[in-house]
Amino acid sequence: MEKKNLHSSSVTVADVARHANVSKSTAARVLGGYGVTSEKVRERVQASAKALKYRPNELARSMTTGKSKTIGVVVGDIENSFFGIAVRSITDVANAHGFNVILANSDENFDVEREAVNVLVGKQVDGLIVTPASRYEIGHLENLKSENCKVVLFDREIPSLDMDTVVSDDQEAAAAVTKQLLDAGHCRLAFVTATEEKDSDADGALHIPTSSVGRRIEGFLTACNEGGIAREDSLIVLNSDPKAGLGVSISKMLDQPNRPTAILASDSHVALEIFKQAQERNIEMPSQLSLIAFHNADWTEVTRPAITVVDQPVAQMGRWSAEQLIKRIEGCTEPALRHVMKMKVINRQSVVPPA
Amino acid sequence: MEKKNLHSSSVTVADVARHANVSKSTAARVLGGYGVTSEKVRERVQASAKALKYRPNELARSMTTGKSKTIGVVVGDIENSFFGIAVRSITDVANAHGFNVILANSDENFDVEREAVNVLVGKQVDGLIVTPASRYEIGHLENLKSENCKVVLFDREIPSLDMDTVVSDDQEAAAAVTKQLLDAGHCRLAFVTATEEKDSDADGALHIPTSSVGRRIEGFLTACNEGGIAREDSLIVLNSDPKAGLGVSISKMLDQPNRPTAILASDSHVALEIFKQAQERNIEMPSQLSLIAFHNADWTEVTRPAITVVDQPVAQMGRWSAEQLIKRIEGCTEPALRHVMKMKVINRQSVVPPA
DNA sequence: TCTTTGATTGAGACCGGTCTCACAAATAAG
DNA sequence: CTTATTTGTGAGACCGGTCTCAATCAAAGA
Numbered sequence: 001m002e003k004k005n006l007h008s009s010s011v012t013v014a015d016v017a018r019h020a021n022v023s024k025s026t027a028a029r030v031l032g033g034y035g036v037t038s039e040k041v042r043e044r045v046q047a048s049a050k051a052l053k054y055r056p057n058e059l060a061r062s063m064t065t066g067k068s069k070t071i072g073v074v075v076g077d078i079e080n081s082f083f084g085i086a087v088r089s090i091t092d093v094a095n096a097h098g099f100n101v102i103l104a105n106s107d108e109n110f111d112v113e114r115e116a117v118n119v120l121v122g123k124q125v126d127g128l129i130v131t132p133a134s135r136y137e138i139g140h141l142e143n144l145k146s147e148n149c150k151v152v153l154f155d156r157e158i159p160s161l162d163m164d165t166v167v168s169d170d171q172e173a174a175a176a177v178t179k180q181l182l183d184a185g186h187c188r189l190a191f192v193t194a195t196e197e198k199d200s201d202a203d204g205a206l207h208i209p210t211s212s213v214g215r216r217i218e219g220f221l222t223a224c225n226e227g228g229i230a231r232e233d234s235l236i237v238l239n240s241d242p243k244a245g246l247g248v249s250i251s252k253m254l255d256q257p258n259r260p261t262a263i264l265a266s267d268s269h270v271a272l273e274i275f276k277q278a279q280e281r282n283i284e285m286p287s288q289l290s291l292i293a294f295h296n297a298d299w300t301e302v303t304r305p306a307i308t309v310v311d312q313p314v315a316q317m318g319r320w321s322a323e324q325l326i327k328r329i330e331g332c333t334e335p336a337l338r339h340v341m342k343m344k345v346i347n348r349q350s351v352v353p354p355a
Numbered sequence: 356m357e358k359k360n361l362h363s364s365s366v367t368v369a370d371v372a373r374h375a376n377v378s379k380s381t382a383a384r385v386l387g388g389y390g391v392t393s394e395k396v397r398e399r400v401q402a403s404a405k406a407l408k409y410r411p412n413e414l415a416r417s418m419t420t421g422k423s424k425t426i427g428v429v430v431g432d433i434e435n436s437f438f439g440i441a442v443r444s445i446t447d448v449a450n451a452h453g454f455n456v457i458l459a460n461s462d463e464n465f466d467v468e469r470e471a472v473n474v475l476v477g478k479q480v481d482g483l484i485v486t487p488a489s490r491y492e493i494g495h496l497e498n499l500k501s502e503n504c505k506v507v508l509f510d511r512e513i514p515s516l517d518m519d520t521v522v523s524d525d526q527e528a529a530a531a532v533t534k535q536l537l538d539a540g541h542c543r544l545a546f547v548t549a550t551e552e553k554d555s556d557a558d559g560a561l562h563i564p565t566s567s568v569g570r571r572i573e574g575f576l577t578a579c580n581e582g583g584i585a586r587e588d589s590l591i592v593l594n595s596d597p598k599a600g601l602g603v604s605i606s607k608m609l610d611q612p613n614r615p616t617a618i619l620a621s622d623s624h625v626a627l628e629i630f631k632q633a634q635e636r637n638i639e640m641p642s643q644l645s646l647i648a649f650h651n652a653d654w655t656e657v658t659r660p661a662i663t664v665v666d667q668p669v670a671q672m673g674r675w676s677a678e679q680l681i682k683r684i685e686g687c688t689e690p691a692l693r694h695v696m697k698m699k700v701i702n703r704q705s706v707v708p709p710a
Numbered sequence: 711t712c713t714t715t716g717a718t719t720g721a722g723a724c725c726g727g728t729c730t731c732a733c734a735a736a737t738a739a740g
Numbered sequence: 741c742t743t744a745t746t747t748g749t750g751a752g753a754c755c756g757g758t759c760t761c762a763a764t765c766a767a768a769g770a
Contacts, residue, residue, distance in 0.1 A: 014726080023749065025729085026750070028727070028728070028729090031727095032728070036747070036749095037748070037749085038748060038749090041748080055476065056727075057726055057727065058474075060418060060725070068414065078443050078446070079436070087433055088432065091460060095459075100475075100478065101459075102457050103456055103458045104456075105446060118410075120455070121410065122410055123413045148365065276656070298624075298654075302654075379721090380722090380758095390759085392719085396718080396719085413757095414757090415755070416758075419724075419725050419758045
């Protein structure tokens with residue numbers, strides 16, 4: 001006597017229609033909220049729907065409308081508070097517009113990212129917000145426009161891609177903050193990032209896959225250069241041993257005889273690790289080591305010294321990206337935007353002149 | 356000359372079939388990887404698929420199979436590192452099994468949670484991992500089983516619901532850690548949580564909607580009681596003014612003449628706020644104020660004093676919940692499990708005898 | 711050589727919605 | 741009172757897959 005065997009015992013428009021003694025079309029009209037129906041029929045159908053506990057199958061709806069009301073978000077790692085905040089503001093905006101968010105972590109690994117993007121597109125997301133792990137590997141993003149899938153790039157840009165992008169003024173902020181270190185009198189500086197070391201090409205130039213980090217490094221080096229710092233005294237510390245973690249690179253840096261007197265950390269995780277290792281080594285901060293970190297993580301103001309940070313407007317960036325994406329999904333066709341958001345330095349206690 | 360007008364220009368099995376000169380059924384068989392096909396045809400179809408850049412529409416697939424290969428995760432707030440870690444481990448397990456995760460934040464608000472659950476079920480998720488905001492409002496969860504949607508409760512239990520649940524030993528850990536404070540000689544204690552104050556009923560008993568917090572409070576009170584602490588010296592501080600935030604409740608507590616000499620913070624956000632306010636007031640820690648926090652947040656070991664914490668195995672809990680959910684989705688029908696994970700106290704420097 | 715068997719393939723229904731179109735009844739205009 | 745409109749309803753195609761079932765064909769057994 002069962003009616004549906006394999007498929008869930010869910011009730012469909014047809015069931016409601018039967019119960020209300022109307023055609024499937026009519027029931028669909030009132031339940032779907034389109035077309036016209038008479039008051040009487042509408043009430044009858046709604047009553048039946050309530051009685052049968054009808055709940056529309058959004059999948060089927062998406063199937064015919066071609067819009068899934070879902071967006072995909074691919075970030076590096078949701079555990080990182082930077083992305084946590086971003087995802088939060090994105091989901092808030094999305095929900096407010098009736099969208100849901102499918103979340104994927106790339107672990108800053110390009111292959112994982114591509115796979116995630118492909119799966120999400122397969123699931124027919126209406127759009128994608130991506131923090132591309134690499135500005136060089138972009139094949140998976142190139143063809144998305146033809147797939148009816150809009151894309152917004154978050155925090156990292158890929159100029160060749162002609163897509164909506166929100167970034168912060170990484171280069172300018174890094175330069176400004178480096179200059180601040182220089183002005184305080186430091187002349188052995190380091191920029192530390194968890195980005196993995198990639199082979200630099202023939203000319204020996206660094207090719208940092210993460211565009212935001214790359215631009216920060218540019219800003220750092222430019223400022224160092226203008227400040228007359230010798231190349232060997234403006235260190236770039238990358239994650240030389242991904243399996244062992246960034247910790248060993250930081251150890252190496254801190255243990256070298258002429259260690260830097262000031263460090264610029266490219267995110268709060270990095271800053272935390274530096275802070276820990278300095279504590280372990282009894283390196284007095286800020287007197288023996290000045291530190292500035294990107295991202296105003298919540299804990300940076302309770303350490304002693306409290307950490308001077310470059311505050312990235314993460315939530316606003318997230319909001320912008322989601323709003324822009326939804327505009328696109330709703331049909332906006334203006335040329336791709338590149339939205340740059342200004343960062344703000346929050347001066348605390350972790351920067352003083354070198355001993 | 357366009358072929359598909361409204362719907363995206365995506366290529367379907369039918370397109371591939373036409374191109375490969377086989378029937379739709381046959382093309383579907385090779386592309387869907389089911390049934391049998393001859394080697395020759397298989398190669399031909401695959402070649403056509405490649406040529407046309409065919410990509411399966413997972414929505415359509417879900418439509419007929421009844422499985423969306425998607426799970427919904429409803430947490431309080433993804434910005435909170437506790438949930439960040441949980442969601443990370445959940446998505447990892449999910450992905451490893453071919454599932455995607457739709458994320459929703461409830462803000463610990465029951466109405467938002469119910470709405471989220473309904474939307475997710477409408478999107479035909481195969482299962483749901485929920486951190487229910489309230490153990491009293493459960494109507495939205497009760498009927499899910501009949502909807503072909505499995506559920507696992509994360510970090511909070513609802514005994515009446517008979518669902519798979521993973522929690523930690525909140526009551527025991529809270530009692531143990533309270534006893535530790537007592538043993539150190541404290542006799543004015545407070546338990547602080549961001550949970551909102553609800554009207555207590557006629558008998559004046561507290562009814563904490565968040566089960567984990569409720570059990571921690573029970574543990575705290577039990578230990579206080581056994582330690583002979585007067586009821587008025589075992590303070591429970593709730594979020595009395597949600598609009599203004601927990602900060603004001605903490606201020607009030609800290610500013611009262613007989614403020615507690617030891618505090619148990621129910622999560623790391625709370626602990627951070629307490630730490631900040633103590634710093635602002637020049638309350639010396641740990642000498643004038645001992646502190647223990649739930650959740651081993653990354654920053655708790657770099658503050659001075661470093662904070663003694665109750666380490667919850669968040670990642671393992673996340674993993675368990677995802678694995679259990681997937682087992683259910685795959686058909687497991689054993690009776691509902693209640694999995695309790697042990698927490699571990701990490702002793703650092705924030706607990707000393709009162710002055 | 712004729713039937714039996716097994717391997718492939720094609721036709722078409724189905725999932726649960728949306729949407730177009732034709733038709734009938736009711737109302738307005740001539 | 742007839743004709744033109746409007747309004748509400750039903751029949752059925754469609755979205756892009758899966759899946760059942762019958763048909764075809766070649767190899768194998770009688």
